[in-house]
Amino acid sequence: MENDLPGNTVVRLSQYRRLLEKYKYLDEPYIFSHDLARMLDVKAVQVRHDLMLLGISGDRRKGYSVTALIDKISEKIDRPEQNIILVGLGRLGMSLVKYLKDSNARLDVAAAFDIDPAKINHSCEGISCSSITNLPDYVRQHDTTIAILAIPPEDVNDILPILLDAGIKGILNYTSEHLAVPDNVFVRNVDMLTFLEEIAYFTNS
């Protein structure tokens, strides 16, 4: 499948869809691009440009059909079902599993792995936790491509090569460590320290 959209566009389309799903739930059949823009703090011209990419146009008086927008966004950004694993079932990992379960997301964690014997063979929100030594077999058997990394930073050097060797191609990185990965592996870093420094910069002027 084509993946020719820039990352930021995919992120915005995903955010539009989340908001549109609330509209759908409230039985609102139409929405204006400027309402989407206002609610997501995006410029209206940016929203219209993004929606144009979907090949969909709004009615001048009523706006865009909510269900049509959701369908078009899904067609554009969704990929065949992917198996996601969680690596590191500490407090953060457990809260992430619970969050995904609660949000009824299309994407879901299928299995968890840890190095801590106290966690192995336990389960969290219906997800069982196995030893990291079982990860390569699991990934091969289930054709898994995505891992959420929620391990302590000092374990990254030991764990990352296991993920890469097993064939993981996308990592959501909750450690504050930089991950050195080949070009064909996509990493999204979620680094609280950087976010807090950015917020501090913009709130104390």
Add this chain to the structure above:
Amino acid sequence: MENDLPGNTVVRLSQYRRLLEKYKYLDEPYIFSHDLARMLDVKAVQVRHDLMLLGISGDRRKGYSVTALIDKISEKIDRPEQNIILVGLGRLGMSLVKYLKDSNARLDVAAAFDIDPAKINHSCEGISCSSITNLPDYVRQHDTTIAILAIPPEDVNDILPILLDAGIKGILNYTSEHLAVPDNVFVRNVDMLTFLEEIAYFTNS
């Protein structure tokens, strides 16, 4: 103080500094811009442009002084010490507090607030948790401007007005909800679902 840098630039400068602090720790006195670029998956021209903003130039043979870069970045992006509060001391909230403590960050959580009586008056990593009803007084007394929001999405409508009325100006939002805030409040959303959808898009092509 001036806060005339775009958000993405602040984020990159923060990331450079984190990496530079590791170099400093390893007693590496110099670094080349292309090494910074490579390690952070940023284009080298972007790094050089960012470093030019700092008014610092590298030595052609040795590169940039690591300590000088750290000092210049700190001068540019750091703000006087800010008091950060955590709202919501569930699993996620607790893992965030622990993460900040472990990372010896300059920014730290000073107090936590929750609505759950089971959590109030307990403490986590040395941070005591008070009732949300005490938040406005605390914020005024400690001149707090930044809050980390780690509450269940269904509580956002009740809790957000309390933060805004109390005078919070920056929010790190771990709920998946869109926060409607006035223009003078800065919000950074950390939305796992959006990140996972982006990763899925780029790893299954």
